Amino acid sequence: MIKFENVSLKSLNTFGFDILATELIEIHSEQDIIELYQNGQFNQPYKTIGGGSNLLLTENLSQLVLLNKLLKKELVSETETTVTVHFGAGENWHDAVMYCVDNGWGGIENLSLIPGSVGAAPIQNIGAYGVEIKDTFESLRAFNTKTGQFRRFSNQDCRFGYRDSYFKQHPGEWIICYVSFTLSKNPQTNSSYGDIQQILTEREITSPKIKDISNAVISIRSSKLPDPKDIGNSGSFFKNPVISKSQLSDIQQEYPNIKSFSINETQVKIAAGWLIETAGWKGYKEGNVGVHKNQALVLVHYGGGKGSEIKTLAEKIQHDIYNKFQIHLEFEVNIW
Numbered sequence: 001m002i003k004f005e006n007v008s009l010k011s012l013n014t015f016g017f018d019i020l021a022t023e024l025i026e027i028h029s030e031q032d033i034i035e036l037y038q039n040g041q042f043n044q045p046y047k048t049i050g051g052g053s054n055l056l057l058t059e060n061l062s063q064l065v066l067l068n069k070l071l072k073k074e075l076v077s078e079t080e081t082t083v084t085v086h087f088g089a090g091e092n093w094h095d096a097v098m099y100c101v102d103n104g105w106g107g108i109e110n111l112s113l114i115p116g117s118v119g120a121a122p123i124q125n126i127g128a129y130g131v132e133i134k135d136t137f138e139s140l141r142a143f144n145t146k147t148g149q150f151r152r153f154s155n156q157d158c159r160f161g162y163r164d165s166y167f168k169q170h171p172g173e174w175i176i177c178y179v180s181f182t183l184s185k186n187p188q189t190n191s192s193y194g195d196i197q198q199i200l201t202e203r204e205i206t207s208p209k210i211k212d213i214s215n216a217v218i219s220i221r222s223s224k225l226p227d228p229k230d231i232g233n234s235g236s237f238f239k240n241p242v243i244s245k246s247q248l249s250d251i252q253q254e255y256p257n258i259k260s261f262s263i264n265e266t267q268v269k270i271a272a273g274w275l276i277e278t279a280g281w282k283g284y285k286e287g288n289v290g291v292h293k294n295q296a297l298v299l300v301h302y303g304g305g306k307g308s309e310i311k312t313l314a315e316k317i318q319h320d321i322y323n324k325f326q327i328h329l330e331f332e333v334n335i336w
Helices: 030-038 093-102 120-124 196-202 210-224 245-252 272-278 307-325
Strands: 002-008 020-027 046-049 061-068 073-078 082-088 137-144 150-154 174-184 232-236 242-244 260-262 267-270 289-291 298-301
Touching: 020 030, 030 137, 030 174, 061 174, 082 093, 093 210, 120 174, 196 210, 242 245, 245 267, 267 272, 272 307, 289 307, 298 307
Parallel strands: 020 061, 046 061
Antiparallel strands: 002 020, 073 082, 082 174, 137 150, 137 174, 232 298, 242 267, 260 267, 289 298
C-alpha cells in the first residue's frame, strides 16, 4: 500500500474540487486491506474512492480516505454460449467494457463511456440505454471491515434496485475487491433505447454487432454529456423519479408532453432531465457552477468553485421541481 498525508483530491473527483484529505492510502491488494484491518484502521471513520465520478466533495476530509487500486482483467470460465469475466474493483469501467467488446463478449456494451471504476458499478447499479449492471452481474468479492472476513455476493445478495444496492444501504461496511460478469458469446444487441437506432440508421448499419452499439452509445454520450476533462461534472446528478400513474395523469393536464416510461401497472418513471429543462434550469449559471447547456441532468463546475455551491444549486432545483410538479428529485451523486 502507498500512504499520503494532506493530499489534494482534485484529480480524484470528476467535479475537480480541490479538497484536502488528511490521510490517503492506496490499496493495491487484498493483503493491503487485511493489514489495514489488523492495524485497526477500520476502527475509525473512513471513506473509499474509486473513480470519483459519482461524488461531490463539499469539505476537507479529516478521516482516512482509501483509494481502491485493485487491478485485474481475467477470463475465469466459459461455456459454448457464455463467458465469465473477472475484474479488479480499481479497473476503469469504460476500459473494462472495451475489453469485453473487443473480445466479442456481449451484455455491457450499452454501458460504454460511463465514468468511474468497476467496483463502484454494482454499488450504484449503474445503467444506461436499457441496460443495468444487474442484467449481467454474476458475483463479487468484498471485505467486511467490521468482521475482517471476505464474502462472495451473488446477484440476489446484492439486492439491486434502481441506482441502488445492498452496499449503498450499508456504507462503510464493505470494500469491494473483485467483480464478475457473465456475458454472451452470441449476443443479442439492444438498440431500442434512446437514439441508438437513429445512429445505426444514419450509419446504414442494419445488423449491428456489439461494437456498433458501443460506438453509437459513445457518440451519443459524447454529444450530450460534457467531458470532465473539459468541465467538472459527475454526469447525471439526479435520479429519474418514480411516481404513480394517477399522479402522472394529473400532471398531464397541464404538461401533456411530460416524458415518462411505464414500469408496471401502477407506476411510471419520469425523465428528470425533462422536468429540470421544462422548469427553465437548463443552461443556468450561478457563480462558478451551473446546469449544463446541453443536458439539464448534469450540474457543472466551471472552476474556482466549491462543492457546497453545487449542493446549494441542486437543492434549489429540488425545491423548484417539487413546487411545479409535486415530484421530489433524489440525488444520484454521493455527497461528502
